[in-house]
Amino acid sequence: xxxxxxxxxxxxxxxxxxxxxxxxxxxxxxxxxxxxxxxxxxxxxxxxxxxxxxxxxxxxxxxxxxxxxxxxxxxxxxxxxxxxxxxxxxxxxxxxxxxxxxxxxxxxxxxxxxxxxxxxxxxxxxxxxxxxxxxxxxxxxxxxxxxxxxxxxxxxxxxxxxxxxxxxxxxxxxxxxxxxxxxxxxxxxxxxxxxxxxxxxxxxxxxxxxxxxxxxxxxxxxxxxxxxxxxxxxxxxxxxxxxxxxxxxxxxxxxxxxxxxxxxxxxxxxxxxxxxxxxxxxxxxxxxxxxxxxxxxxxxxxxxxxxxxxxxxxxxxxxxxxxxxxxxxxxxxxxxxxxxxxxxxxxxxxxxxxxx
Amino acid sequence: xxxxxxxxxxxxxxxxxxxxxxxxxxxxxxxxxxxxxxxxxxxxxxxxxxxxxxxxxxxxxxxxxxxxxxxxxxxxxxxxxxxxxxxxxxxxxxxxxxxxxxxxxxxxxxxxxxxxxxxxxxxxxxxxxxxxxxxxxxxxxxxxxxxxxxxxxxxxxxxxxxxxxxxxxxxxxxxxxxxxxxxxxxxxxxxxxxxxxxxxxxxxxxxxxxxxxxxxxxxxxxxxxxxxxxxxxxxxxxxxxxxxxxxxxxxxxxxxxxxxxxxxxxxxxxxxxxxxxxxxxxxxxxxxxxxxxxxxx
Numbered sequence: 001x002x003x004x005x006x007x008x009x010x011x012x013x014x015x016x017x018x019x020x021x022x023x024x025x026x027x028x029x030x031x032x033x034x035x036x037x038x039x040x041x042x043x044x045x046x047x048x049x050x051x052x053x054x055x056x057x058x059x060x061x062x063x064x065x066x067x068x069x070x071x072x073x074x075x076x077x078x079x080x081x082x083x084x085x086x087x088x089x090x091x092x093x094x095x096x097x098x099x100x101x102x103x104x105x106x107x108x109x110x111x112x113x114x115x116x117x118x119x120x121x122x123x124x125x126x127x128x129x130x131x132x133x134x135x136x137x138x139x140x141x142x143x144x145x146x147x148x149x150x151x152x153x154x155x156x157x158x159x160x161x162x163x164x165x166x167x168x169x170x171x172x173x174x175x176x177x178x179x180x181x182x183x184x185x186x187x188x189x190x191x192x193x194x195x196x197x198x199x200x201x202x203x204x205x206x207x208x209x210x211x212x213x214x215x216x217x218x219x220x221x222x223x224x225x226x227x228x229x230x231x232x233x234x235x236x237x238x239x240x241x242x243x244x245x246x247x248x249x250x251x252x253x254x255x256x257x258x259x260x261x262x263x264x265x266x267x268x269x270x271x272x273x274x275x276x277x278x279x280x281x282x283x284x285x286x287x288x289x290x291x292x293x294x295x296x297x298x299x300x301x302x303x304x305x306x307x308x309x310x311x312x313x314x315x316x317x318x319x320x321x322x323x324x325x326x327x328x329x330x331x332x333x334x335x336x337x338x339x340x341x342x343x344x345x346x347x348x349x350x351x352x353x354x355x356x
Numbered sequence: 357x358x359x360x361x362x363x364x365x366x367x368x369x370x371x372x373x374x375x376x377x378x379x380x381x382x383x384x385x386x387x388x389x390x391x392x393x394x395x396x397x398x399x400x401x402x403x404x405x406x407x408x409x410x411x412x413x414x415x416x417x418x419x420x421x422x423x424x425x426x427x428x429x430x431x432x433x434x435x436x437x438x439x440x441x442x443x444x445x446x447x448x449x450x451x452x453x454x455x456x457x458x459x460x461x462x463x464x465x466x467x468x469x470x471x472x473x474x475x476x477x478x479x480x481x482x483x484x485x486x487x488x489x490x491x492x493x494x495x496x497x498x499x500x501x502x503x504x505x506x507x508x509x510x511x512x513x514x515x516x517x518x519x520x521x522x523x524x525x526x527x528x529x530x531x532x533x534x535x536x537x538x539x540x541x542x543x544x545x546x547x548x549x550x551x552x553x554x555x556x557x558x559x560x561x562x563x564x565x566x567x568x569x570x571x572x573x574x575x576x577x578x579x580x581x582x583x584x585x586x587x588x589x590x591x592x593x594x595x596x597x598x599x600x601x602x603x604x605x606x607x608x609x610x611x612x613x614x615x616x617x618x619x620x621x622x623x624x625x626x627x628x629x630x631x632x633x634x635x636x637x638x639x640x641x642x643x644x645x646x647x648x649x650x651x652x653x
Contacts (some may be wrong), residue, residue, distance in 0.1 A: 050541045082540040167403065169396045 007138050013229035015142025016244030019150070023251035027110060028203065030258040031186045037265045044272055050082040055184025056109070061085035063112045067104025071097045099210070099217050106206045113181040114253040120174070121157075121253075128156035131245065134236040135229075145241055150248045157256060162305040166290055175260075182261030185254055270319045278326040282319040289314040359503055362510065370611060373502040376544035379601020380497050386450055387489025389437045390457070390482050397430060398479030423474055430478050431458050457485050502599050504611065509549065513596020521597050525619035527551045532591035533609055545605035547612060548591045548598040558592025561585055 042049045057080055064087040065075050074090030093101050121128055130152045136142045161178075164171040186203075211218050225240070232240040271279040293307035300306065359369060400407050414425045438454035461481045464470070470477040496515050503510040511521040528549045535545035550556035602608045 047542050050543075054537070054541060167399070169399055 011139040012142050015139045016146045019146045020247045027254050041269050052183040054082045056186050057085040059113045060109045061087050063108025064105045067101040071100050099214050111250045114250040117253045132238050135232040149245050154252050165304050178257050182257030274322045275326045285318045286315045367505050367507045371504040373602045375497050375500050375601035376603045378538050383493045387486045391486030394479045394482030401475040519596050525616045528616050544601045544603040546600050556593045557589050560588045560590050
């Protein structure tokens, strides 16, 4: 009985918070992986990297400006370039206001881009959002309710994506917007050249500083969550879980957007390894396979999803095949690989003999 | 005629440039809008489920003559795009170009007897005109040529009337350079050399007017207008008189700056003065030594 009370009043509110932190961590890892991929293609695709950086900086500056606007500091200077962004307030923020603006700066870019997609979904596809009728009572209950709602949303969101009709201009715009969001969810700081190495450690360090420099504010935020939870608990309201679900939905949207952006960057990276005249073939396959699938499966109800699947598979196979056969890297051929190994061995021997 | 034939004695080529393909994007967007709207319109009329409902709604009002509202949608959206682009670029000729394009399209459709296949003709016409626009703009871009030598910059351009400007580095007083968002992404930018004569400068004019009008019902009438305008000088030149959208921007900018610096006369004169001072000091020293020798002897 005593444990039940502790669970209900102390641990239960933490369940959705932990859920949000989990999804946000996945988002952080995926962003890090995208940065790694972009760094690899930077020398050959500087324009693409500059573009992603610009989008990331725009969202960062936008989040910062929202922070200043909400806290009534006002924005006196708003500057964005491919290298840096700068937002200056009209009135210098101090104390809690300063802390809130920092929250918007450091955490905002992870959620603000996804918010735009969220608004689009809310307007055009609100069936994806299922909210629980009332509050939850235990830690495990909280996790189940949070997990169920997010899994329902993920399922519906993926369903929407695999049923996109690429012959419909609005669907194409939606996908392009999603890719745009995915590419720019966080600035990479590799505009003209890599000036600052911003990575997961930098992000976490910033957030850690934010949390540790003003512990009172963190306690206040937790107190707010707990009070909101208690109110919801006593009146059986779903406000608390909905607030947490909102962040969960944003994280899911971001994760999906980053995964799609990953596919694009991987395709670019793979085509770089194919011989120049052949490296356009995967892109051509992308369009032709989709068009042909739509023609072949014209009368079927699942024509959209099957066409997307065929498009993805055929592009993957063609890219893989070209990477093997028409590669501009010599190391994939077994005989050449052996030769390379022999060369390495020979160099090693020479070094060994010179030492002696 | 090759570039070598244009060069003077002891003149050598530093760089030959053309505007970047995206540097005329503002002009290309006028044509791209037509292509985009053509695609959307074609999809809307031929494949969209929304249009079926809209068409039946139209039939209630216009009977079987659905072509009129379809044309209305085609005209209104295109002209709305024209108004937006005209306001953005502050060039009303874009709007009138769109009016001309639409009028020609409508006339061709009726004269050619294609009104019964309007669902194919109207979008295809827009896409074709858009593609033609993109082609002409790119042709115009390709007509530009900037030749940077150790003596001067030669600007060449123009589709039908060929224009040319030669600018010597010692005549350049200022260099204005700018880079838009696309320029920052694709690393191109515009460099405007301004001369002592003011070539490379334009004017921004803003005008404000206020009017008061009032008529009393029977005997008294009053009308007055007050106005004023302001002019600001700003670096501006025709695309064939500036280094428009050159790539790689920073490298070209640095080259121009260093060539201008190399041709500035003041450092050269200063150097000459220093040499003369040194020579004078040497002569004085020589004279001093000679006098000393004479005294000793």
